[in-house]
Amino acid sequence: MITIWCLANVESFRSVADRFGISKSTCWDVLYRTCKNVLQVNIRYKIISWPNRECALRIMRKFQEINGFPS
Numbered sequence: 001m002i003t004i005w006c007l008a009n010v011e012s013f014r015s016v017a018d019r020f021g022i023s024k025s026t027c028w029d030v031l032y033r034t035c036k037n038v039l040q041v042n043i044r045y046k047i048i049s050w051p052n053r054e055c056a057l058r059i060m061r062k063f064q065e066i067n068g069f070p071s
Contacts, residue, residue: 001020002016002020002027002034003035005020006027
């Protein structure tokens with residue numbers, strides 16, 4: 001929850017730490033470790049990736065068809 005809260009809100013570590021009843025350093029450590037682990041899993045399994053040029057153009061065309069305006 002701490003990581004999701006930090007990523008979803010513009011709030012200081014002190015404020016987030018107070019909200020969750022932890023120290024600022026623990027708050028930072030939780031955020032750092034979680035993001036680092038997500039990145040390592042993504043690097044290994046390529047869960048999140050940028051589309052190649054062909055795929056990006058296809059996505060842009062589909063958005064234009066659906067919404068009627070350029071992406």
